[in-house]
Amino acid sequence: MQATSDLLRTFGLFKALPDSDLELLCSKAVVKRYERRAVILAAGVSENKICMLFDGRLQGIDFTIDGKEVGLYFVEPGDYCGELCVFDSGSQPEHVISLNSSVVVMFSSEAIRDVAQRNPAVTLQLGNKLARRIRQMNTQRSLLSLPKVSQRVCLQLWLLVAKDSSVKTRNIENLPTHMEIAIMLNLSRETITRVFQQLQRRQIVSRVGPNKLVINDPNLLKEIAEGSSDL
Structure with a gap:
């Protein structure tokens, strides 16, 4: 499966991009199918890629001190994860796994950063998404402290x-x-x-x-x- 402009337009992040930038992203996209429980992004390493979910379902997970798996968020078709790498070169903070067979369109952080520099609306969307993700993960972790x-x-x-x-x-x-x-x-x-x-x-x-x-x-x-x- 190859990335096309029509495929990329199914993602809200890319809908308003001009054809020239869509064609550029198509040339840099890698489309992969992952089986259930495959690791899409690994915590603790510099993944430097954004993963756009075309089909399937992903989940961001972390581990407690005693090694128990804790889910942080879901990624549904049309959504994406790994956006933190656009803003810094640090390591991926959480694992992202596939919950079922999933098709993911991947881009390097450099490719997204290049397009975002020419399209401020993309930068704003990425920043808003990152802020929502942080709030969501904080809320999710706060649930664990509820006694009932x-x-x-x-x-x-x-x-x-x-x-x-x-x-x-x-x-x-x-x-x-x-x-x-x-x-x-x-x-x-x-x-x-x-x-x-x-x-x-x-x-x-x-x-x-x-x-x-x-x-x-x-x-x-x-x-x-x-x-x-x-x-």
Whole structure:
């Protein structure tokens, strides 16, 4: 599979680029398919590349002092990771792995930096994305300090909910597996399953197919997430 201008335009970062810059990026792109649990970016080394996800799903992970895997964020199609290397030459701070078979379009930091210098909007988007990523990772780490397991799980679900205030029910369209949620919260898969069973028993949430979760009672889920109600 080769990178084309049409393919690159599927990424929000590149939509407004002129054809000349898109063609330049196409010539420098490397498209790779990764199998499940493959390491896309390795922590502690200077990767110096940005990875744009075309298909599949990625996850940023870290490890606790005692060696337990902790999930930090997900990367969905159209999104990207590794943007920190555009701004400095330091090492990659976290591992990024593929959660299933994934197609990634990779660029060197130099190629992205070159295009960004001619297109200030790209630099602004990269900076905004980096700021959101830092906030997201800080929030994710703060979940680990919550004493109640049910509160931890419900707050994680609340953070995953698509924010659409125009409807009474809210959905999580691409629900992580129980194991993926367990990794994010430093809990066991069995614990996550028990909390989901309680949520479904009280009809706070309901499953639709393997990947969709309908939040039937967003207000109660939010109260449990905030610690003002118990499950």
